[in-house]
Amino acid sequence: MSPLPGLKIGWGESPTLVTNNKFIYGEATDGIRKHLESDFDEIYLMDLGGDVVMNPKLSGTTHNVFGIKLGVSINIFVRKKKREKKSPARIFYARLGEFWLKEEKYRYLDQALNIAGVEWKEVEPNAKQDWLTEGIEGDFDDFIAIGSKCKTTTGEVIFRAYSRGVATSRDSWAYNFERSRLEANMGKTIGAYNEHVLKWKQLASKSKSVDNFVTYDDLQLSWSRDLKLDLKRSRLADFKPEKIRAAHYRPFTKTHLFFDRVMNEEVYVFPLIFPIPATEKVNRVICATGVGAQQPFASLIASSLTDLNCFGSGTVVERGPESRRLSAVCGGKAALECGDLSPLSYVIGFCSLGGRSRPMKAVTSYRTP
Numbered sequence: 489m490s491p492l493p494g495l496k497i498g499w500g501e502s503p504t505l506v507t508n509n510k511f512i513y514g515e516a517t518d519g520i521r522k523h524l525e526s527d528f529d530e531i532y533l534m535d536l537g538g539d540v541v542m543n544p545k546l547s548g549t550t551h552n553v554f555g556i557k558l559g560v561s562i563n564i565f566v567r568k569k570k571r572e573k574k575s576p577a578r579i580f581y582a583r584l585g586e587f588w589l590k591e592e593k594y595r596y597l598d599q600a601l602n603i604a605g606v607e608w609k610e611v612e613p614n615a616k617q618d619w620l621t622e623g624i625e626g627d628f629d630d631f632i633a634i635g636s637k638c639k640t641t642t643g644e645v646i647f648r649a650y651s652r653g654v655a656t657s658r659d660s661w662a663y664n665f666e667r668s669r670l671e672a673n674m675g676k677t678i679g680a681y682n683e684h685v686l687k688w689k690q691l692a693s694k695s696k697s698v699d700n701f702v703t704y705d706d707l708q709l710s711w712s713r714d715l716k717l718d719l720k721r722s723r724l725a726d727f728k729p730e731k732i733r734a735a736h737y738r739p740f741t742k743t744h745l746f747f748d749r750v751m752n753e754e755v756y757v758f759p760l761i762f763p764i765p766a767t768e769k770v771n772r773v774i775c776a777t778g779v780g781a782q783q784p785f786a787s788l789i790a791s792s793l794t795d796l797n798c799f800g801s802g803t804v805v806e807r808g809p810e811s812r813r814l815s816a817v818c819g820g821k822a823a824l825e826c827g828d829l830s831p832l833s834y835v836i837g838f839c840s841l842g843g844r845s846r847p848m849k850a851v852t853s854y855r856t857p
Contacts, residue, residue: 509535509561512581518617525613528577530566532603533619535559535583536593543586553590564603579619580608651756653775653796654735654745657712658753662746663737663795670732674746678725680708681715681751689722714753725750733765735793736775739786745793758793768792775799 511517512533524531538552539559548557580603584593600606613619635647656662661677664670684702688694691701698716718725725748735745749755762768768791776787777799786799 503565503567505563505565507561507563509537509539509559512561513618513620521613521617521619524565525576525579525617526574528565528567531577531579532564532566532606532608533579533581534562534564534606535581536561537584537586537588538590546587550589551587553593555590562597576613579611579613581611581620582606582608651758652754653794653798654747654752654756654758655754655796656745656752657715658710658751659737659795661710662751663735663743665743667732667744670744670746671727671729674751675727677709678727678751680705681719682724684709684719685722685724688719694720712753715750718750723750730765733762733793734768735795736788736790736798737795738798739775739788742792745795747793754796762793 511520512535536553537559538546538548538554538556540546540548540552540557542559546552549555552558553560584596588596611619612621614621633645635650636645658677661673662670664673688701698720702711702716702719704711731746731748733745733747735743735747737743737745746752747755747758749759761771761773771791773790773792773794774787775790775794775798777783777785781799783799788799
């Protein structure tokens with residue numbers, strides 16, 4: 489399809505951006521595409537390819553017009569002086585051959601002269617601001633969602649509530665393979681923290697900044713945002729042996745954790761999933777890589793508290809109905825609680841779309857014999 493009649497814009501004659509072509513199809517650039525679509529009347533995308541990262545068979549020095557490893561595109565944005573109505577831009581796309589040499593691409597651009605000399609294909613973006621929709625399956629939204637952040641959702645979901653894993657902000661103090669060493673470490677750091685609380689209480693004026701009040705000594709205590717807030721509230725910490733719990737720090741790495749609302753930065757909903765050690769005998773959590781994590785998708789079932797970064801960032805934990813508690817951790821961790829079910833009695837299929845920043849969906853769920 490050719491552009492609008494009479495429109496003969498040469499390369500660089502209109503607002504033109506020569507850049508990495510990732511914004512055209514990147515998962516994290518849907519917001520950019522949305523605003524470009526609303527701010528202009530026509531958009532012309534000349535994809536020169538040459539992305540060695542996406543296609544290792546290419547050579548940056550041979551196939552890329554700039555001799556680099558990232559794909560390149562020429563993008564022309566047209567905006568009329570008088571816009572009759574604010575409607576989405578018409579988007580035209582053209583792509584050169586995947587294995588064209590850079591000299592072939594130079595000759596093509598020289599011969600095309602302007603956008604009128606290019607055979608364009610008009611693209612129709614979908615509701616998620618995907619411009620290149622070829623090959624995208626449309627049934628993803630029909631899958632049952634593992635969970636939803638919308639508290640008022642009435643749709644069908646497997647898990648109604650979830651949260652991230654335990655975040656201590658002081659792993660070197662709160663975790664240890666040796667219980668006796670963990671007891672000694674936490675006794676020492678709790679003593680240092682409580683000493684600060686007592687001194688804070690004795691201040692005649694609380695106008696002094698907490699940041700300037702505390703003593704920074706990593707051999708005594710690791711300060712964090714929430715711990716400073718607890719200090720301002722004059723909240724004391726206490727050591728109890730029963731607060732030492734089993735925890736999965738990393739996949740297949742089980743250790744001891746001092747589980748405490750003061751000395752842990754965030755415990756989220758784990759006090760509901762594993763309130764006491766006895767619940768570890770019946771409850772299970774499904775841990776899964778979260779959205780935004782650099783690691784490939786993975787999942788693991790655990791029977792104890794799990795760390796926020798067990799698989800990387802982005803862990804959630806989910807609870808289901810009390811009669812059959814199913815809790816899943818998606819994004820670092822997911823939890824499967826089996827109240828009246830034997831461990832592993834449920835198998836949940838997950839659908840991963842190569843790191844797309846969208847809610848994970850369950851493909852199937854069934855009970856094993």
